[in-house]
Amino acid sequence: MPARIAYIWHTMHDAIKDEQLMLQYKDGDSRAFEVLYSRYRLPMFRYLQNQCGNAAIAEEIFQDVWMNLVRARERYQVTASFKTYIYRLAHNRLIDHYRKQKHGVPSSYDEHEGLLNMNETANHISPQRHVAVEQQVDKLLEAIAQLPEAQREAFLLKEETGLSVEEIATMTDVKPETAKSRIRYAMNKLKEVVEIEHYA
Amino acid sequence: MPEQPSSDTELEAYLAGKTPLSKAYQQTPEAGPGQSIDNAILNAAREEVTKKHAGASSKGYNWYVPAALAASIFVAVGIIRIYSTSPDVDTVVIAGNTDKSAQPDITAASKSSPERMLDKISKLVDQSKTEKATEQYEAFVELFPNYTVDFDKYPKLKSIAQSR
Numbered sequence: 001m002p003a004r005i006a007y008i009w010h011t012m013h014d015a016i017k018d019e020q021l022m023l024q025y026k027d028g029d030s031r032a033f034e035v036l037y038s039r040y041r042l043p044m045f046r047y048l049q050n051q052c053g054n055a056a057i058a059e060e061i062f063q064d065v066w067m068n069l070v071r072a073r074e075r076y077q078v079t080a081s082f083k084t085y086i087y088r089l090a091h092n093r094l095i096d097h098y099r100k101q102k103h104g105v106p107s108s109y110d111e112h113e114g115l116l117n118m119n120e121t122a123n124h125i126s127p128q129r130h131v132a133v134e135q136q137v138d139k140l141l142e143a144i145a146q147l148p149e150a151q152r153e154a155f156l157l158k159e160e161t162g163l164s165v166e167e168i169a170t171m172t173d174v175k176p177e178t179a180k181s182r183i184r185y186a187m188n189k190l191k192e193v194v195e196i197e198h199y200a
Numbered sequence: 201m202p203e204q205p206s207s208d209t210e211l212e213a214y215l216a217g218k219t220p221l222s223k224a225y226q227q228t229p230e231a232g233p234g235q236s237i238d239n240a241i242l243n244a245a246r247e248e249v250t251k252k253h254a255g256a257s258s259k260g261y262n263w264y265v266p267a268a269l270a271a272s273i274f275v276a277v278g279i280i281r282i283y284s285t286s287p288d289v290d291t292v293v294i295a296g297n298t299d300k301s302a303q304p305d306i307t308a309a310s311k312s313s314p315e316r317m318l319d320k321i322s323k324l325v326d327q328s329k330t331e332k333a334t335e336q337y338e339a340f341v342e343l344f345p346n347y348t349v350d351f352d353k354y355p356k357l358k359s360i361a362q363s364r
Binding site for chain 2: 025028029030033034037041042045046049050055058059062063066067070071073136137140141144158159162164165180183184187190191194
C-alpha cells in the first residue's frame with residue numbers, strides 16, 4: 001500500500017474503536033488488524049519487557065499473545081473492552097511463563113501470601129543493568145524490576161493501559177482490594193526513587 | 201520495616217496520573233519488539249485471513265463435489281434404468297387402464313429406441329391389427345420425423361408407409 005494511502009487509511013481508522021476493528025479483522029479485514037497492532041505494539045511490549053526484565057523472553061511472550069489473538073479471531077466476541085481482552089491474554093501467557101519456571105508462579109501473585117510478603121523483592125537484575133543505571137529513568141526501571149512480580153504487573157498495567165483498578169483486578173483474577181493494594185505498594189516503592197531524584 | 205501505607209488521597213492522585221511517578225514512567229524508553237517479530241505477527245495475521253478464505257472455498261469444493269457426484273450417479277442410474285427396464289410396449293399400462301393386454305402406449309414406446317417401436321408395430325401387423333399398426337406408425341413418424349425406416353428390415357411396414 002503506498003505510504004500516503006496507508007496514512008489516510010490509518011487516519012480514518014483512528015476513530016474506529018478497538019472492538020470494531022477486531023470484528024472487522026474477524027470478518028477478514030487484515031488491515032484492521034494492522035491498526036490494532038499499531039495501537040498496542042509499544043505499550044504491550046514495554047509492559048512485558050519491564051515485567052520480565054528480559055527482552056528475548058518478552059518478545060517470545062509478545063509474539064505468542066498476538067498469535068493467540070490471530071488464531072482466536074473467529075471466536076472473538078465483544079464481551080469486554082478489547083484492551084482488557086488483549087492484556088488478559090498477555091497476563092495469562094505471562095503466568096504460563098512463570099509456571100514453567102523452576103520456582104513456578106511467584107508467591108506475590110497469591111492474594112494472601114503475596115500481600116504478606118510485599119517486602120520481598122525479586123532478585124533477578126543482571127550486573128550489567130546495575131552498572132548502566134545512571135539516570136532517573138534507569139533508576140526507576142531498576143526499582144520497577146525489583147518489585148515483586150504481582151505488584152510490578154499491577155503497576156505496569158496501570159501505567160501502560162490506563163485501566164481502572166477494577167478492570168485490572170478482573171483481568172488478573174483478583175479482588176479489587178488486592179489490585180489496589182498491589183498498586184499502592186508499587187507506588188510507595190517507586191515514588192521514593194522519583195522523589196529522591198526530584199529533590200536531589 | 202514495611203513502608204507506611206500511603207493515604208487514599210495520594211493513591212487516587214496517582215491513579216489519576218497526577219503524580220511525578222507516572223510522568224517519570226512515561227519518560228522511560230519506548231523500545232518495541234524487533235522488526236522480525238512485527239513481520240512475523242503481521243504476516244501471520246494476513247495469512248490467517250487468506251487461509252480461512254481459501255479454506256472456505258476449499259470447504260465449499262469439498263461439499264459440492266461429492267454432492268454433484270452423487271447427483272450425477274443418481275441421474276445416470278435413472279437413465280440406465282429407463283433404457284434397461286423400459287416397459288415393454290405390449291405391457292405398458294395406458295393411463296387408467298390396468299389391462300396388460302391393452303394396446304401399446306405411444307408415450308412409453310417413445311422412451312425406447314425407434315427400432316423397438318418398429319418391432320412392436322410389425323407385431324401389430326402380424327396380429328392383423330392393421331388399423332392400430334397404422335395409427336402407431338403415424339405416431340412413430342411424428343416422434344422420429346428424421347428416422348429413415350429400413351424396409352428391408354421391416355418389410356411388413358412398407359405397405360403402411362406407402363399408404364400414408
